[in-house]
Amino acid sequence: MEAYLVFFLTLAGIYAVLALALNLQWGLTGLFNFGISGFFAVGAYTAAILTTNPSPNHLGGFGLPFLVGAGAAMVAAGILAFAIGLVTIRLRTDYLAIATIGIAEIVRLVFMNEAWIGYGVRGIPGIPRPFSPDPVVFLGVVAVLLLLVFLALERLRRSPWGRVLRAIRENETASLAAGKNVLRFRLEAFVLGSMFMGLAGSLYAHFVGFISPEAFDPLYGTFLIWVMLIAGGSGNNKGALLGAFAIWVVWSGSEFLTGMLPPGLSTQASAVRILLIGLLLQVILLWRPEGLLKEERPALEKTRKK
Amino acid sequence: MYLADFLQLLVYGVISGSILALGAIGVSLIFGILRFAHFAHGDLMTVGAFCALAAVTGLGLPVIAAIPFAILGAVVVAVGIDQTIYRRLRRTAPVILLISSFGMAMALRAVIQIIWGTQDRVYQSGIQLPYRIGDIVLQPAHVWILAGTALLVAAVHLFLQKTSLGKAMRAMSDNMDLARVTGINAERVIIWTWVMGAGLAAVAGVFLAMDTRLHPTMGWHMMLPIFAAAILGGIGKPYGAILGGLIIGVAQELSTLWLSPAYKPAVAFAIMVFMLIVRPQGLLGGRR
Numbered sequence: 001m002e003a004y005l006v007f008f009l010t011l012a013g014i015y016a017v018l019a020l021a022l023n024l025q026w027g028l029t030g031l032f033n034f035g036i037s038g039f040f041a042v043g044a045y046t047a048a049i050l051t052t053n054p055s056p057n058h059l060g061g062f063g064l065p066f067l068v069g070a071g072a073a074m075v076a077a078g079i080l081a082f083a084i085g086l087v088t089i090r091l092r093t094d095y096l097a098i099a100t101i102g103i104a105e106i107v108r109l110v111f112m113n114e115a116w117i118g119y120g121v122r123g124i125p126g127i128p129r130p131f132s133p134d135p136v137v138f139l140g141v142v143a144v145l146l147l148l149v150f151l152a153l154e155r156l157r158r159s160p161w162g163r164v165l166r167a168i169r170e171n172e173t174a175s176l177a178a179g180k181n182v183l184r185f186r187l188e189a190f191v192l193g194s195m196f197m198g199l200a201g202s203l204y205a206h207f208v209g210f211i212s213p214e215a216f217d218p219l220y221g222t223f224l225i226w227v228m229l230i231a232g233g234s235g236n237n238k239g240a241l242l243g244a245f246a247i248w249v250v251w252s253g254s255e256f257l258t259g260m261l262p263p264g265l266s267t268q269a270s271a272v273r274i275l276l277i278g279l280l281l282q283v284i285l286l287w288r289p290e291g292l293l294k295e296e297r298p299a300l301e302k303t304r305k306k
Numbered sequence: 307m308y309l310a311d312f313l314q315l316l317v318y319g320v321i322s323g324s325i326l327a328l329g330a331i332g333v334s335l336i337f338g339i340l341r342f343a344h345f346a347h348g349d350l351m352t353v354g355a356f357c358a359l360a361a362v363t364g365l366g367l368p369v370i371a372a373i374p375f376a377i378l379g380a381v382v383v384a385v386g387i388d389q390t391i392y393r394r395l396r397r398t399a400p401v402i403l404l405i406s407s408f409g410m411a412m413a414l415r416a417v418i419q420i421i422w423g424t425q426d427r428v429y430q431s432g433i434q435l436p437y438r439i440g441d442i443v444l445q446p447a448h449v450w451i452l453a454g455t456a457l458l459v460a461a462v463h464l465f466l467q468k469t470s471l472g473k474a475m476r477a478m479s480d481n482m483d484l485a486r487v488t489g490i491n492a493e494r495v496i497i498w499t500w501v502m503g504a505g506l507a508a509v510a511g512v513f514l515a516m517d518t519r520l521h522p523t524m525g526w527h528m529m530l531p532i533f534a535a536a537i538l539g540g541i542g543k544p545y546g547a548i549l550g551g552l553i554i555g556v557a558q559e560l561s562t563l564w565l566s567p568a569y570k571p572a573v574a575f576a577i578m579v580f581m582l583i584v585r586p587q588g589l590l591g592g593r594r
Contacts, residue, residue, distance in 0.1 A: 030401070032404060034345070034408060087579055087582055087583055088582060091582065091586055093401070093404075094337070094342060094343040094404060095343075095537070095582060095586075097343060097345075097404055098343055098530075098533045098537070098578075099575075099578075099579065099582070101345075101529065101530060102530050102533075102571070102574075102575040102578070102579075103575075105530060105571055105575075106571065106572045106575055109568055109569060109571065109572060112568070113566055113568050113569070219412065219526075223408065223409070223412050226405060226408065226409075227409070230405065268419070268420050268423070271415075271416040271417075271419035271420045272416070272420060274412050274413070274415070274416040275412075275413050275416035275417060275420065277412075278409045278410065278412045278413030278416060279413060281405070281406070281409040282391055282406060282409060282410070282413075285391075285395060285402055285405065285406050285409075286391065286394060286395070289398070289399060289402065
């Protein structure tokens with residue numbers, strides 16, 4: 001039971017990093033990213049290649065420390081985001097949604113077909129955990145990094161930079177008229193958010209210890225993170241945290257329930273869970289679009305009252 | 307490279323391009339009129355394909371005769387979703403439609419998986435004798451796909467050019483405000499856009515299943531090339547979508563001369579990105 005709790009909390013923490021990253025992109029800036037799994041996978045593979053011991057089967061490994069791998073994972077995901085953002089960020093955000101789906105699919109295809117990078121579908125095994133193989137220690141690492149990401153994003157949200165992002169989301173033309181370089185702010189938010197997704201990918205790789213392209217089905221992960229953010233409250237970092245944990249409880253709990261179905265129905269069970277989460281998303285969008293926690297509005301209203 | 311191989315790939319490209327075109331017409335019109343990229347369109351194709359399967363196995367119909375059931379199923383699903391969910395979101399927050407349709411894609415796929423499971427299926431098993439024209443091989447299913455697409459494209463053309471509904475659809479897709487002030491009933495046009503988009507998607511789904519096989523994810527995997535086709539042709543331009551579909555289809559097949567076939571989606575993606583850089587309004591000058 002305790003082992004399951006550690007497992008549960010570690011994955012919840014990784015999902016929370018992803019939900020926070022998506023909150024920066026969608027919640028604050030209004031940018032669609034349906035390709036979260038692509039940035040996540042690039043981060044995971046980068047970390048895996050840099051931190052594993054040398055192997056003839058895949059690129060590297062280079063046996064580098066955990067933090068080097070995590071940093072490189074952020075850089076790699078950021079470069080990918082920069083490239084795709086450069087092309088699509090000036091267009092309607094629908095194009096970004098389409099392009100990110102494409103990127104996620106192509107990332108998966110590359111890792112599947114270019115066996116020299118990550119040994120194709122056989123994947124990369126033996127990714128070490130930092131400091132100690134004990135999962136409790138790793139949970140601590142995830143918790144510390146989650147806290148750092150949360151504090152950083154909370155600080156950014158309150159900063160002038162964060163205010164510009166929200167201004168762009170609310171009224172692009174007005175921000176432009178105020179002399180803000182809208183495209184640049186958008187691109188920065190998109191790249192930074194994707195870097196955190198890369199970080200989450202590296203955490204996942206170290207936690208599971210083995211990665212293969214099948215772990216990055218472009219859909220379920222991306223979809224779940226969207227539901228987490230929408231349910232928790234987009235625009236609100238605390239909401240993203242709350243949503244990540246709440247939906248992860250619902251998701252894992254539903255696995256518990258469908259686990260009681262007869263074994264022949266197991267493939268159906270995962271579909272039932274997806275259907276339930278999909279319907280939950282529609283219900284939230286229709287009846288409580290602001291999510292559990294509303295976005296905190298800046299001090300504007302307070303100054304007005306004075 | 308031999309000329310015969312090239313011609314054969316060209317024919318395959320036109321066949322898969324036909325399927326893409328039928329899907330892209332709906333995506334393009336919905337994007338043009340409702341102003342959002344409809345991510346559940348591929349899954350409407352899947353719904354159509356499986357409705358046809360139900361008619362084939364349940365009523366013993368040949369697959370071509372099952373196509374009306376496919377259209378009916380997909381149209382009922384699409385209009386039902388639009389009236390219960392999308393319509394309300396349209397009024398409050400249009401940009402949310404993108405997320406909603408993404409969730410709907412997952413839900414539709416889950417329903418199909420619950421009913422039919424995840425194994426590959428075909429409408430009819432057994433080998434069909436191909437036709438040979440010179441060095442080019444053509445399956446009977448391919449002839450149906452080509453003929454069916456030609457027929458549907460002609461029907462779409464007549465509908466858009468000759469009927470007042472079709473003209474209203476083009477007008478709304480070109481300029482929503484201008485169309486509204488001329489007294490077009492927007493809600494009515496929107497419903498008929500769904501009917502047409504979902505109907506064509508259903509046929510595309512059946513054709514795709516005839517060409518390959520049935521699987522709950524079959525439609526979703528077409529989303530990227532379909533979006534690429536719609537963007538290439540120009541958003542809101544049905545004729546552009548047809549052109550875009552054929553170009554993407556041919557490019558994907560011809561790319562297998564140099565690249566692994568696994569990278570077909572990457573070819574569609576590359577064309578789309580190139581187009582977004584040099585001409586985001588598409589070949590026929592659609593909306594951005």
